[in-house]
Amino acid sequence: MPMIDRRLLTNFDWTLLGLTLVIAAIGVVNIFSATASYNVIGTPYYLKQLYWILTGLFLVLAVSSVDYHLLDDIAVWVYGTVVFLLLIVLVAGKTSMGATRWLHLGVLSIQPSEPMKIVIIIIFARLFSRYPVNSGLTLRGMGAPLVVVGLPALLIMKQPDLGTAVLVLLIAGSMMLAVGVKPSAFIAMTVAAVPVFVVGWQFYLREYQKNRVLDFLNPERSRLGSGYHIIQSKIAVGSGGFVGKGYLRGTQTQLRFLPEQHTDFAFSVFSEEWGFLGCFVVLALYLSLVLWGLQIATRCNDRFGSLLAVGVTAMLFWHIVINIGMVIGLFPVVGVPLPFFSYGGTSMVTSMTGVALLLNISMRRFMFSKN
Amino acid sequence: MTGPRFVKEAAKSEKNLLALSLGVTALFFILIMRLWYLQIIKAEDYQNLSENNRLRLVPVAAPRGTILDRNGKLMIWNRPSFSVVLFKQDVKDKDLLLGQLIRYLELERDELYEKWNKSRGRAKYFPITVASGITQDQLEFLEENRLNLPGVDVQMKPIREYADGGTAVHLVGYIGEISEQDLARDEFSHYNSGDYVGKNGLERVWEKVLHGLDGGRLMEVDARGRVLRTVTETVPAIGKSLILTLDRSIQQRAEEALGAKAGAAVAMDVRTGEILAFASSPAFDPELFSGRIPKTIWNGYLEDLRRPLINKVLTGQYPPGSTFKIITALAGLEEGLIDEHTTVPCTGSYTLGNRTFHCWQRHGHGSVNLKMALKQSCDVYFYHLADRLGVDRIAAYARKYRLGFPTGIGLEHEKPGLIPTTEWKEKKYKQKWARGETVSVGIGQGYVLMTPLQLVSMTASVANGGTVYRPYVVKKVVDQEGKVLSEFKPEVLGTTGISQRSLQLVKSGLQAVVNEPGGTGGAARLAEVTVAGKTGTSQVVKLRSGKGNPYQFRDHALFVAFAPVENPEIAVAVVVEHGEHGGSAAAPVAKAIFRAYFEGRGVIRKPVVRQGRYSSNRGGGVEPEEGSDAAGD
Incomplete structure (x- = not known):
């Protein structure tokens, strides 16, 4: 039963919340610089980001006060609802043509592909917590999970939102790895993936989606877009040097050479102004966050909670690696935000929900040792 | 919740998690x-780059694919056009510069400032297009004064060139600068403002194929805007070409025959569904849309009662x-x-109730049978018949010809028409169908x-014995070298299932319309080929009163026909808005189209006057031997 007793408070994971807030605070300071050259009418971005952080904290309070085992019970319903919404989006999207990710319900607008990132974690945790797994997943055991992740992934890809679809698949894949996959099954999957990819490419993807994948693999292919952004971003990062050019003094940033500099390329602004030292600190903070998440998974005494923690950590991890990798030219440009750091309410809400789940699991870790 | 087996598994999953932690740390290490x-290692290079960051992006637009007729005659190709762009980073005195541009290029002040302001959120090395399609004089002026206009550059863009100032303009559509709405859409995520994009017609529907892949050069320039080196370069890939089913010579004759009248003429191969001519009249000048359209011309188009911008076909x-x-027959x-x-005895009127x-x-018309009723277009005969059939039975036969639905020709905004039923x-x-309404429908x-x-x-399906083809206009997509990338084949949508006997009876009536004395469609008669057709006059307003009607209240003239009757090849439909009588206004247009078609097939000999390429029309030099021959045939 959900209840706040004193033991929950004493077990509250201040380290995790602290790490998160420190990163978010650096993020706000950075957004201030990134948008200093903007001509903003109304509330400035850094303030709005602060409001989003506050919203996130309320979420943390709400989510961590309810025992996460509730999620185990409602997992199937939540999954079903979101998949249903994804279907609706596709149907409603047809009437308005082009890509539609938003669903308008009167005053409320929702984008069901974003919560899917969290929902896939919950449903997978439920699924695997009931699996009799001793020596890893067999090929047969992987059937159900592949269907469970495949359906929403295909629907999201249809929208089309390749970035989110890939993230959902990465999260699911990481959780399967954490559960353990038999070497034979792993090899079989890899071999099977090839024909699936070929068939999907030939018959499932539409022309412009193929183009997008090709652009993804080779940014020089698309003309004015990604290639030039990457060059400007690399100039910003590289010219930062060891100690950086100083706060509010990044020329690339202030002269507006950077694309999307307060959202997806926020880290490139930071790199220019704070240099290698600053980057090292932020990366260390992120690494701590991820490792701490895995630690929570390890310490958790029930399988559902442990898997939940792994999933959330995987979600944060992939966002971090893909975003930073893109900014420093390791990966092609994809619209993936840096958690707690990039400006944006959607990303903040999703990431904070993830942290709230981790806190929830962390503070209830002793509740089942006595059973 | 979980059983005791959990303890056994704990060790196992702990091992997995340790492995994950190591993997995570390794990936961070790579970052x-x-x-x-x-x-650290490359810092100096990048610092240099950032200090002298004078990168300029010069987009190189891909030449659009050309559009050719079925015989490979060019209908649309490209020619270079010059536009003026601004690089904000190099502009020293904004107001001075914009003032100069407004003077020399005759730009609208508000429009120019709006363009400047709109570009605010974009990276500085993106050029802003401020004027397109500048004249040769303006181009020379800019080249001469380049050093006094820092930040200004001229870029070449291919734009459309139209054969004969544009044929089948409503079908092929036109291109223009991409709109803000389109830019926001996902399918145009590759485009930048100032890019040309198909606005409607085939240019729109086939945009992806025609556009090609634009390229670009990222160049480093010095303070004066002189190019130091090219950082990266992407070569544009030319767009694919479309080969249409249209025949340019038939199309031209259809347009000529319609002249300045408002209306539509369309011709189709009855054996395939290929559209041979697609004329909507009056036409507009498609070139006006790729530059700035002068307001006067635009307003002229909008105010013209003949609605030149509407694709009437x-x-x-x-x-x-x-x-x-x-259909009723x-x-x-x-x-x-x-x-x-x-x-049926025709007394000149038919009374139903009051x-x-x-x-x-x-x-x-006196006592008429089916053939006479069709030939003389006797209304009373069909009033009788329609009343006996009832509207729903008539509609059922109309639907066999797929009337009331878009034909699916593959163009945007096609209208479905309307075949009424009692249910509809x-x-x-929310009203009951009245019997008298059936009589009108008939x-x-x-x-x-x-x-x-x-x-x-519909006419084609009658002519070919009952096959309904999907009309289509694009025959092939080919690349620059002429290699066929895709080819479109006739598509049968269905068959009408109407007996050949009934069809023969109707066809002989239609043949009489054109070829027998007293037929309403005599104006479409050809000596060399037997044409069958049907005239039509459609009321625009209920009250019909003599000739002196203002233009917009006059009846529309219609004519549908096919030929040769013995073994039909081509069907034609003509509508002349407010042309009053199908026989006199629309039938001659159909005749011109048939003539063009059968000349092309060698069935009718071409009179020499038509061959403008060899002898100038204005000179009046009709060469005697052939001219007289044609007349004699």
Whole structure:
């Protein structure tokens, strides 16, 4: 039963919340610089980001006060609802043509592909917590999970939102790895993936989606877009040097050479102004966050909670690696935000929900040792 | 919740998690190494780059694919056009510069400032296009004064060049600068403002194929804007070309025949569904849309009662008038209500309850059978027949010809027309169908609406014995070298299932319309080929009163036809808006189209005057031998 007793408070994971807030605070300071050259009418971005952080904290309070085992019970319903919404989006999207990710319900607008990132974690945790797994997943055991992740992934890809679809698949894949996959099954999957990819490419993807994948693999292919952004971003990062050019003094940033500099390329602004030292600190903070998440998974005494923690950590991890990798030219440009750091309410809400789940699991870790 | 087996598994999953932690740390280490490489090892290079960051992006637009007719004659190709762009980073005195541009290039002040302001959120090395299609004088002026205009550059863009100032403009559409709405859409995520994009017609539908892949050069320039080196370069890939089903010479003759009249003429190969001519009149000048359209011309287009911007073939919905009698007649024959001997006395009017319906021939046609009724377009005969059939049975036969639905020609905004039924009226007006309304439907008036495209499709299906083809306009997609990338084949949508006997009876009536004395379509008669057709006049307003009507209240003239009767090849539909009589206004247009088609096939010899390429028309030099021959044939 959900209840706040004193033991929950004493077990509250201040380290995790602290790490998160420190990163978010650096993020706000950075957004201030990134948008200093903007001509903003109304509330400035850094303030709005602060409001989003506050919203996130309320979420943390709400989510961590309810025992996460509730999620185990409602997992199937939540999954079903979101998949249903994804279907609706596709149907409603047809009437308005082009890509539609938003669903308008009167005053409320929702984008069901974003919560899917969290929902896939919950449903997978439920699924695997009931699996009799001793020596890893067999090929047969992987059937159900592949269907469970495949359906929403295909629907999201249809929208089309390749970035989110890939993230959902990465999260699911990481959780399967954490559960353990038999070497034979792993090899079989890899071999099977090839024909699936070929068939999907030939018959499932539409022309412009193929183009997008090709652009993804080779940014020089698309003309004015990604290639030039990457060059400007690399100039910003590289010219930062060891100690950086100083706060509010990044020329690339202030002269507006950077694309999307307060959202997806926020880290490139930071790199220019704070240099290698600053980057090292932020990366260390992120690494701590991820490792701490895995630690929570390890310490958790029930399988559902442990898997939940792994999933959330995987979600944060992939966002971090893909975003930073893109900014420093390791990966092609994809619209993936840096958690707690990039400006944006959607990303903040999703990431904070993830942290709230981790806190929830962390503070209830002793509740089942006595059973 | 979980059983005791959990304890056994705990150790196992702990091992997995440890492995994950190591993997995570390793990936972070790679990120750090990369940062080390960029920020420590390469720092100096990048610092230099950032200090002299004078990168300019010069987009190189891909030449659009050309559009050719079925015989490979060019209809649309490209020519270079010059536009003026600004690089904000190099502009020293904004107001001075913009002032100069406004003076020299004759730009609108507000528009220019709006363009400047709109570019605010974008990276500084993106050029802003401020003027397109500048003249040779302006180009020279800019080149000469380049050093005094820092930040200004001229870029070449290929734009469309149209054969004969544009043929089939409504079908092929036009291109123009991409709109803000389009830019926001996902499918145009690759485009930048100032890019040309298909706005409608085939240019729009086939945008992806025609556009090609734009390229670009990222260049480093010095403070004066001189190029130091090219950083990266992407070569543009030329767009694919479309080979249409259209025949340019037929198309031209159709347009000539329509002249300045408002209307539509469309021709289709009855054996395939290929569209041979697609003319909507009056036409507009497609080139106006790729530069700035002068307001006066634009307003002229909008105010013209003949609506030049409307694609009348595809979106004009007209009551088919007497051309619809083909359907009524077929329904009557198939339902066994009439045969070739059935006669109806036409007294000039038909009375139903307290309403009287007049025949167009007020004095009456006397006793008429089916053939005579079609030939003279007797309304009373069809009033009788329609009343016996009822509207739903007529609609059922219309639907066999797929009327009331878009034909699916593959162009945006196609209209479906309307075939009314009792159920339709119930739904739409919450009213019962009145018997008198059926009588109107029987002669193609009342609620019935058809597009010229549907008229030609119906005629083609009558001509070919009952196959309904999907009309199509694009025959092939080819690349620059002429290699065929995709080819489109005739698509059968269905068959009407109407007996050959009934069809033969109707066809002989249609043949009489054109070829027998007293037929309403004599104006389409050709000596060399037997044409069959049906005239139609569709009322625009209920009250019909003599000639002196203002233009917009005059009746529409229609004519549908096919030829040769013995072995049909081509079907034609013509609508002349407010042309009053199908026989006099529309039939001659069809005749011109048939003539062009059969000249091309060698069935009719070309009079030399038509061959403008060899002898100038203006010179009046008709070469004697051939000219007289043609007349004699």
